[in-house]
Amino acid sequence: MNECIMKKFRKHAAGIDIGAKQIFIGLEDNAVRSFETFTESFYQARDYLLENNIETVAMEATGVYWVILFEILSSAGLDVWLVDGRQTKQAPGRKTDVKDCQWIQQLHSYGLLNRCFIPDEQVKEIRAYQRIREDHIRTAAMHVNHMQKALTEMNIRLKEVLSQVHGASGLSIITAILNGERNPDRLLGLCHKSIKEKKAHLVLKALEGHYTEGGLFALQQAYQGYMFYQQQMGACDFKIQQTMEKINFSDQNDAAKKELESDKGRKPVRHNKPQIDHLGGHLLKIFSGKDATHLPGITDYTWLQLYSETGSDLYKWPTEKHFTSWLGLAPGQHQSGKQRKNRNKKYRPKAGQIFRQISQSLIESKKIALGAFGRKLKSKRGPGIAIKATARKLAILYWRLMVKGLDYTEKGIKDYESKVSMQRERWLIKTAHDLGYLLTVNQYV
Structure with missing residues (x-):
């Protein structure tokens, strides 16, 4: 034998x-x-x-x-x-x-093992600061919940009338309350102009609370905790900026520093914006001018998150399939005979989670083609599969942009719907042909 x-x-x-x-x-x-x-x-x-x-x-x-x-x-x-x-x-x-x-x-x-991805030292340094920053964001969110609870216990209903208690107007009101201000009219005067124009009567009602020593103490503790973690995030931002400057300007060339683009014209970062000067310009230099913010849903901050997890050299993944498989976004293969089993992967890389978070916001969008694709799939297969599939499509676009230089142009929902309609029409023509029928178009006057 x-x-x-x-x-x-x-x-x-x-x-x-x-x-x-x-x-x-x-x-x-x-x-x-x-x-x-x-x-x-x-x-x-x-x-x-x-x-x-x-x-x-x-x-x-x-x-x-x-x-x-x-x-x-x-x-x-x-x-x-x-x-x-x-x-x-x-x-x-x-x-x-x-x-x-x-x-x-x-x-x-015997060559039966595969290497894990390990970024270079500079990316590892940025990754360390960025992950600590994300931990601070999660902890600060906990203190926001504590502030909302303390206000509600005193029947101060700011949570019901303001979109964010920890926004500029909400924090101004909380600071004044902790400093001893109780007059609703004066507290209203600390709000943004748009709030005073649209919600003045609601804010006045919300500020008619029942102040207690225990509630004020809980509010002060939560507020101080929240502000402490904002300072910690600022320290992380400072270290990230230092590292990015070290990557881009190791020779400390002042002329090279002036090449950075200004933040004007960049996508706005709406939540947890890092205090990093010319973040978009730094990333553009690192990626040799390839701009990931041209892709739907990606801002300079989410681009920074992806860079800290995957680095700038995406050639380490030979194909887009290797990349999406590493991210945990590719469909798994669990076939035995005629059975195809679905199994959820226990391990999900942080980079894959970032793409999933972006895809969640895209599915809520009413103007982007990827969002229409996600909503269509969500109605058929559920939100979990829709988020994963949308994230996979976005990850493929990201790999193609960074490796092949293929730029992306958003053509909108109408273009996507017309393509879907054409696909359905081709399917109908093929099905009719297979059954021996001939399709004709009815003209209605």
Whole structure:
């Protein structure tokens, strides 16, 4: 009988299983060695690998434990592969740290593992600041809820008459209340002109509250917490701007700095706008003039979020299908015989989540073709599939723009509906032809 023998691609390969207290290193024909997770121990592990003539190493992406070890081994000239833990699952009943590192080594030596995407150092730095900023936004939102609750407990119904309690008018009123102002007319005078013109009588009613010491204390605590996280976000913005200037103007050339475009004519950022000077200009320089804001739903801020997660070199994904698959937006393949099973992926990359968030807003739009596509699919398959499919289309447009330079022009809903109508007409003609009928167009006078 002919036996199928798998070819070993890498002869000098190692596998590492990383834990909180120890790492385990498996080499071919060697006993497994363990090292502690202190920096000194990582250097000892590096020396152990070099002494055994190891050229390439595979390790699981376990939390953030891998970061420093990855950098130490990479700086030593080793080819380090960070791999998804789902690719290295052991057979049931064989799960130990020792067997894990040996299994990783075997899979890696036979070329059965895929690398995880790791951005360059500058993108990693921006990613760190941006992710911290997103955490601050979520925490600040919690304090906004606390402010609304404290106001409602005192029957001050600002939430019902203002679109945002934490907007300029709402914060001005809250600051005045905490400073001792109780007169509704004076509090109304702090509002924006449009509010005074359209909602003056409602705001006056909403400000007739029943003030209590406990309610005012809760409001002050929530307000101070919200303002604290606004300051923290400002600090993140400052670090992001410093890093982007370092990327674009490493030579500190004043003439190069003047090339940045002004913020005029850019799409407005309506929520959580970062305080970064010429953000659009910085991104345009990084992407060599390719402007992602030409795509529907993408502003300079969402572009910054995508850049922090995917970097500027999208050539790392050979095709748009590779890109959407990595984002978790491609349809999964779970077929057995005649059965096709739908399974939700547990892991969703942050970049894929950004595209999903943008697609949610696009589906609500009444003027954009992608929104019409999403609403049509939503009526047939539900919101989850519609959001994912719309996000996938947007991600494909983003990849094509950044890799192939294919620009996008929004032609509107009417153009999309005419294309859909033409497709239906072609389908009707084909179906009639298959059934032996001939379609004719009725002319009504």
